[in-house]
Amino acid sequence: MPDIIKLLPDSVANQIAAGEVVQRPASAVKELLENSIDAGATEIKLIIKDAGRSLIQVIDNGCGMSETDARMSFERHATSKISQANDLFRIRTLGFRGEALASIAAIAQVEMKTRRYEDELGTEILVEGSVVKSQQSCSCPAGTSIAVKNLFFNVPARRNFLKSNPIELRHILDEFYRVTLAYPNIAFTLFDNDIRKYSFEKSGLKPRIVQLFGSAFNEKLVPLEQKSDVVSISGFIGKPEFAKKNKGEQFFFVNNRFIKHSYLHHAVENAYKELVPESTHPPYFIFLSLDPSKIDVNIHPTKTEVNFLESQVIYSILRATVQKSLGIFNLRPALDFDVEKSFDYVPGKNRPVVMPGISINPDYNPFTNPKPSGTKVPFTSFASPKSEIPEQIPHIIHASPVLKSVIDEKELDSADDLAEQTSTALFQLQNRYIVTRVRSGMMIIDQQAAHERILFEKLLKAEQQKKPLCQRLLFPVTLELSPEDADVLRHILHDINQLGFEIDEFGQNSFIVHGTPLSESDLSIEGILDEIILHYKTGLLDVKMERRWLLIRAVARSLAIKAGKKLQLEEMQNIINELFTCSVPEQSPSGKSVVKIISMEEIAQKFK
Ligand code: ADP
Ligand code: MG
Numbered sequence: 001m002p003d004i005i006k007l008l009p010d011s012v013a014n015q016i017a018a019g020e021v022v023q024r025p026a027s028a029v030k031e032l033l034e035n036s037i038d039a040g041a042t043e044i045k046l047i048i049k050d051a052g053r054s055l056i057q058v059i060d061n062g063c064g065m066s067e068t069d070a071r072m073s074f075e076r077h078a079t080s081k082i083s084q085a086n087d088l089f090r091i092r093t094l095g096f097r098g099e100a101l102a103s104i105a106a107i108a109q110v111e112m113k114t115r116r117y118e119d120e121l122g123t124e125i126l127v128e129g130s131v132v133k134s135q136q137s138c139s140c141p142a143g144t145s146i147a148v149k150n151l152f153f154n155v156p157a158r159r160n161f162l163k164s165n166p167i168e169l170r171h172i173l174d175e176f177y178r179v180t181l182a183y184p185n186i187a188f189t190l191f192d193n194d195i196r197k198y199s200f201e202k203s204g205l206k207p208r209i210v211q212l213f214g215s216a217f218n219e220k221l222v223p224l225e226q227k228s229d230v231v232s233i234s235g236f237i238g239k240p241e242f243a244k245k246n247k248g249e250q251f252f253f254v255n256n257r258f259i260k261h262s263y264l265h266h267a268v269e270n271a272y273k274e275l276v277p278e279s280t281h282p283p284y285f286i287f288l289s290l291d292p293s294k295i296d297v298n299i300h301p302t303k304t305e306v307n308f309l310e311s312q313v314i315y316s317i318l319r320a321t322v323q324k325s326l327g328i329f330n331l332r333p334a335l336d337f338d339v340e341k342s343f344d345y346v347p348g349k350n351r352p353v354v355m356p357g358i359s360i361n362p363d364y365n366p367f368t369n370p371k372p373s374g375t376k377v378p379f380t381s382f383a384s385p386k387s388e389i390p391e392q393i394p395h396i397i398h399a400s401p402v403l404k405s406v407i408d409e410k411e412l413d414s415a416d417d418l419a420e421q422t423s424t425a426l427f428q429l430q431n432r433y434i435v436t437r438v439r440s441g442m443m444i445i446d447q448q449a450a451h452e453r454i455l456f457e458k459l460l461k462a463e464q465q466k467k468p469l470c471q472r473l474l475f476p477v478t479l480e481l482s483p484e485d486a487d488v489l490r491h492i493l494h495d496i497n498q499l500g501f502e503i504d505e506f507g508q509n510s511f512i513v514h515g516t517p518l519s520e521s522d523l524s525i526e527g528i529l530d531e532i533i534l535h536y537k538t539g540l541l542d543v544k545m546e547r548r549w550l551l552i553r554a555v556a557r558s559l560a561i562k563a564g565k566k567l568q569l570e571e572m573q574n575i576i577n578e579l580f581t582c583s584v585p586e587q588s589p590s591g592k593s594v595v596k597i598i599s600m601e602e603i604a605q606k607f608k
Contacts, residue, residue, distance in 0.1 A: 010076065010130060011106065011129065011130040011131070013076065014076055014102050014103060014105070014106035014130050015106045015107060015130075015154075015155065017076065017099055017102070017103050017106070018103035018104070018106045018107045018155075019158070020103075021099050021100055021103040021104075022103050022104055022107060022151075024052075024162060024163075024168060024171055025048075025051060025052025025053065025056055025151055025162075025168050025171070025172055026052070026168065026171035026172045026174065026175045027175075028052065028056050028104050028108075028148055028151065029046065029048075029052065029056055029058075029172050029175050029176065030175040030179070031095070031100035031101075031104065032046075032056065032058035032100075032104075032146055032148070033046065033058060033175070033176070033179045034094035034095050034100075034179070035058075035094075035095060035100065035101075035144075035146075036058055036060035036062050036144070037062075037094055037179070037183060037186065038062075038081065038093040038094050038095055039060060039062025039063045039064070039143075039144065040062045040063050041060035041061050041062035041143065041186065042061060042185075042186055042187065042202065043060065043061045043186070043187045043188075043189075044058065044059070044060045044061075044186060044187070044188050044189075045057075045058070045059040045060075045188075045189045045190075045191070046058055046176060046188070046189070046190045046191070047059070047147075047190075047191045048169070048172060048190070048191065048192045048193070049192075049193055049194075050165060050193070051165035051166070051168035051169040051172065052151060052168060052169075052172055053150075053151060053159075053162070053165075053168070054149060054150060055147060055148070055149055056147070056148040056151070057145065057146065057147040057148070058144075058145070058146055059143070059144075059145040060143045060144055060145075061141070061142065061143040062143050062144060063116060063117070063143075064114045064115045064116040064117065064119070064122070064142055064143050064144055065114045065116065065123070065144065066116060066119070066123075067123045067135075067137075070112060070114050070123040070125055070135075071123075071125065071132070071135060073101050073112075074101050074102055074105045074110075074125070074127050074130075074132070075098075075102060076098065076099060076102040076103075077097075077098045077099065077102075078098045078101075078102065079095065079096060079097065079098030081093045081095060081096045081098075092255070092292060094256075094257060101146075102130075104148055105127040105128075105129075105130055106129060106130045107129070107151065107152050107153070107154060107155050107158070108128075108129075108148045108149060108150055108151045108152070108153060109126070109127075109128045109129075109148075109149040109150050109153065110125075110126070110127045110128070110146065110147070110148055110149070111124070111125075111126055111146070111147040111149065112124070112125045112126075112127075112144065112145070112146050112147075113138060113140040113144070113145045114140070114143070114144040114145070115140050115141065115142050115143070116142065117142045121137045121138065121139060122137070122138050122139065122140040122142075123135065123136070123137060123138065124136055124137070124138040124140070129153075129154045169192070176188070176190055176198075177212055178251065178253075178258035179258075180198075180200060180208060180212065181205070181208060181209065181212065181251055181253070181258075181285060182253050182256045182257070182258060182287075183256065184200075184202070184203050184204055184205045184207070184208035185202050185203075186202060187200060187201055187202045188200045198211075198212075205235065205236065205285065206218075206221060206236060209221065209236065209285055213249060213283075217283075219239075220238050220239055220242040220283065221236040221237070221238060221239070221283075221285075222236065222237050222238070222239055222325050222326065223235075223236055223325065224236060224237055224286060224321055224322065224325050225321075225325075226317065226320075226321040226324070228317055230290065230294075230310055230313050230314060230317065231288050231289065231290045231310075231313075231314050231317060231318075232288070232289045232290070233286065233287070233288055233289075233317065233318060233321050234286075234287045234289075235253075235284070235285045235286040235287045236284070236285045237268070237282060237283070237284045237285075237286070237322055237325060237326070238282040238283035238284060239282075239326075240272055240275040240276045240282060240326065242282065242283065243272070243276035243277070243280035243281055243282040243283075244280055244281060244283070245279065245280055245281070246281065247281045248283075249283035249284075249285075250265065250268075250281065250282075250283060250284050251284065251285045251286065252264060252265070252284075252286050252288065253285075253286070253287045253288070254288045254289075254290070254295060254306055255288075255289055255290065255292060255295070256287070256289075257306075258304060259304055259305065259306050260304050260305060261305070261306065263311060263315060264288075264311075264314065264315065264318055266315075267314075267315045267316075267318040267319040267322070268282070268284055268286065268318065268319070268322050269281065269282075270319055271318075271319045271320075271322035271323045271326065272322070272326070274586050274587055274593060275326065275586075284322075286318070288314070288318075290308075290314075294308065294309045294310060295307065295308055295309070296309075323591075327583070327584070425437045426569060426572050426573065426576075428447075428566065428567050428572060429444070431563070431564050431565060431566050431567075432446070432447060432448075432563045432564065433445060433446060433447065434447055434450075434567070434572045434575060434576065436576065438597060440597060440599050440600060441597055441598050441599040441600045441601075441602065441603060442597065442598045442603065443595060443596070443597050443598075444595070444596050444597075444598065445575065445576065445579065445594060445595050446563075446588075446592065446593065446594055446595075447561055447563065447565070447567065447572075447575060448560055448561060448562050448563045449588035449592045449593065449594040450575050450579045450585075450588075450594045450595070451560040451561040451575060452556050452557055452560040452588045452589055452590070452592075453556075453579065453582050453584065453585065453587070453588050453589060453594055454575065454578045454579055454582060455555075455556040455559050455560055456552060456553060456556035456588075456589040457582050457583065459499050459500070459517065459552045459555055459556055460552055462499070462500065462517075463498060463499055463548075463552065466498075468497075468498060468499060468500035468517065469499075469500040469517040469518045470500040470501070470502060470515045470516070470517060471500075471515055471516060471517065471518050472502065472514060472515040473513065473514060473515055473516070473525070476512050476513060476514045477512070477513045477525040477526070478506065478510060478511070478512050478513075479510060479511045479512070479513060479525070479526060479529060480509060480510055481509050481510070481511065481533075482509070483509055485509075485530075485533050486508070486509035486510075486511075488533045488536060488537060489503075489511060489529070489533060490505065492532075492536060492551055493505070493511075495547075495548065495551050496532065496551060496555060499517060499551070499552065499555055500515070500516065500517030500518070501513070501515065501516055501517065502514040502515035502516075513525050513529070516528065516559075517555070517559065523558070527558075528558045528559060529558075530558075531554075531557065531558030532554045532555055532558045535553070535554035535557050535558060536550060536551060536554040539553065539554060552589075553589040553590060556589055557589075557590065561575075579594065579595075
């Protein structure tokens, strides 16, 4: 029998490779745009006809190519971006496989015009189904123009697999969005069937988002910023009240490359847990930047999937960063929402839409300070201009479904009624939960988590105002600690004294306690400090959290009323009162749920 194995001719090999790289017009668009970015372009024009079937053209003002390079660029595995396997771990460019142009040229008619800035004349090359039809000098602007005509002209099977024009155009726009978001510092124009659809000046990220998704986004975004050794995070996330049913506006970029990553997506959505209704999704535009050697982008030819070496660490940092930006860890929102100046891309037109929200008065307490009956309780349920919302109320409150339902309750009943109703309809379940009625059903509060939240905010406020809540002990207590714990306490001594403790060092591993912050805790002083040290130590194992925050959380946790403690009616009332003047009543500082509402529907369901 004769030998039967043959090497495939290049044209066939290229066509096979093309199947992987160019599945549809959008894939060619992506490759061409990425090449222009890699070439250092600051202006890129994309021209589409018939959803990319008859024409995809990308014109850039990047570095251009020499005559030889222009010819070489169509060879398979021809790239200027890497030269040895090791380079794969240092990749900073979007392309590196050297396959895109070869693949595109295998299945289309390609017309390239390119000129380097230093050259007087440029080069024009025509390639059709991998065959170079002509090459000549030409005069053309510096940069590169590549026109891809009649995609899949020689692969009818592929052509027949294309979807309708609107669908293919949608895919092209998706790629265009991703690239324009990743590179707001590049100007982009898009012509679709000779109509100019988009024209973006070079700008910052927020204006670019607004240009793409509308001026309503001016109001919707909270900046994200976190630097650490493992990963740096930046970008914008949507305020919880803007979460939507579909996932359209969610973007991750790793080293400026758009990626899909369900694990990291989960980290973000998890940070919003409790803040957005179930099955709604917040918009996000998140940029991760990390050492290229810690990423493997090579696992998929179209490169929207990546592997991280340290995905778990990145997960926790990302979640914590999002939570921080949402203000979950703080009395006030952690960040000024207007860090990047708002921007209207169509001046005068399309004023930002004011979304309906709820504004509440944080000082108002219907339980202890009832208004004469008949007076309308000062909660408004309708959008008020931003300026009317008192400064100290974090925006996040407006989204809280729990609060909304409590507020609903308050709105509809007069304050007297409410005070009366709540006091009669309050009880403790298993010495753990406080149960009461609200208009929509039944509200259950975890007493320990609630008290942690209350103390956390009190301590934080006292610390910010430099008014520690100190209560001096009648009889000072001496503590003997293990050397390790003594080290920890020494380390935090100054800071916890700022929080209202009065503790002095007293010999090697001994301390003397003269005072503590106000506390209803049944624990002994030793017990409280043991817990603080323990919570602080375990907290340190968490992701890098701000130390001060960690400490306040540890103190709040150790001073809080514990599950298992029987509460008097008045104590329960106090907890409810104080909880709902907190800025984030629905979550304990360590992230546990504080309040749940079981709706009438859910209850009725159980009786079906
Ligand atoms: P890769 O991007 O993976 O290197 P491509 O097939 O996409 O492979 O491109 C091959 C080479 O052609 C690139 O490495 C680059 O040197 C050159 N090239 C492609 N497009 C451009 C462009 N728009 N401007 C300048 N050079 C380009
Ligand atoms: Mg490329």
